Structure formats: structure tokens, C-alpha cells
Amino acid sequence: MVSRLSSPVIPSGDMPMGEMNTTPLIDVMLVLLIMFIITIPIQTHSVGIDLPQTPVTPQQPMPDPVKNKVGVDADGVIRWNGSAVDRLTLRQYLAASLRMPVEPELQFQPDAAARYLAVDEVLADIRRSGVTKLGFVGNERYRDF
Template sequence: MAMQMTGDNTQGEPMMDMNVVPLIDVLLVLLIMFIITIPVQSHAVKLDLPVNDPNQVQPPPIDPVKNKVVVSAAGQVLWNGSPVNLQQLRSYLDVTQQMNPIPELHMQPDATARYELVDQVLAVTKQARVQKMGFVGNEYYTNVF
């Protein structure tokens, strides 16, 4: 509240200064109400994520550094741990040969696997013109012979 204590207002004349305290109070209340009503800003990015479909078969991933082909004793050909047939193996090998740099292919036939299947896998790798290939797990053959 504004009070004027000078000698000019001793005759009981009304004050000419405006009282701004109620105006400031109202403005502060309006400011607080405005701050409360502002929605909280979130920095979330909305994405539509894929839903897992149990009927959809995902192909085994192709590693850009190295891939492993295993011929098991049960007659299965495994590409990075997933069973594939020779046609799928050929398509995966074709994809790897188009990559830059070309990933390595590690061939690991089981010691008791049929040679005929191993030979078919080697023929597929030759037809796909695999450039970087190596045999791993040769230490398992020392106990076979």
C-alpha cells in the first residue's frame, strides 16, 4: 500500500498515486496458473516398432566380418547356428560376396559327417566363388584317425 507522509496531503485530500499491489498479486496468480497449465514437454521419438510374428521365419543373419558353416554328423548344414539347405546356403554366400569388405567364411565339418555332404557344401562354395574361406576345428580330426 502506498502512503504519502509528506506535508502536502495533510488537509485530507485523496491520494493521486495508484495502488499497484493488487495488480501485481493478480498477475502473479495468473502467471502461476499459466505455468501449471502448460503441458510437460517430452523429448520422446514415436516409432512404429515391428511386431514379432511367430509364422514369419527370419533368415539367419549374415555377419559382415565372418560367417560359419557347420556340417553336422546328423547331416545338417548350419549357417551361423541355423539349419539351412544347399539353396539357402548358396543365396547367403552370394550375398556375402557382394559385401564390401567380403566377410570370411569359416567351414567346420564334423569329424563324423558324411563326406558326400561336405563335398556338396564345398561345391556350393566353389559355385558361389567364395574368396575368403578357411577350415576351422581341424584339431578334432586328430582323435578320429
């Protein structure tokens, strides 16, 4: 006697496939991911500063230039030779230093806790002024930062 509840035996090769083929889906997702990565604009924000590239030879007579120091405090206060100034006064000081017979060296030393925006604005002002003798002071403090 044959039970009616039992299912007929179907060979394994003739069974319908119950899984979805995910390979095309993954291919489409990878192509879309690559397209999104290519279309994302590159986020670059920098201030280009041309530093002197020629080494100073000891045979050349070097005048003793006046050294001005510009700093940015952690509070965003701009300091010119130790005294607080605003950006307009800084631009005036930079223009006055460029009118001297020998351009004085400008030493830039921002505080480690200073906001990037404040430092960036001061560097942009220095670049726009046309200063050619610029040095970064105190970078050795950040060697192990």
C-alpha cells in the first residue's frame, strides 16, 4: 500500500533552484560604488607658500636682518612680535616690512592648540602680502605629535 502523504521522488538534477543568483547584483553594486567614488569631489584646502629653495653659502656677506615674529595663540589672537594685533594691522605691518631696504625675515609660530582656520587666514595674509623670507619656528615640538 502506497501512502498518499509521501511526495514523489524527483531526481536532484530536475529540482527547481530556490536560491537567487546574487552575482549580477554584486557586480552592479560594485560598479555603482566605483561611480560614486569617482564623482566625489576631492576635498583639498591648502595655502601654497613658496619657501626659499636656494641654500645660503657662507662666502656671501649676509646682512643682519630684523626678524619679525608672527604667532597665533590658542584663542586665535594674532601676535606681532609679542603684541596682539588684528588682521588689518598685520597686513599693514607686512606691507611696511616689505618697503624696507632689506626685507626682514618673518618667523611664523602658531600655537599647537590654535584653530586651523585662524592659522590658515594668517598664512593667506602673509602670502598675499608678498613676503619672500618666511620661516616656520618651533616645528620640532610636533615631531612626536
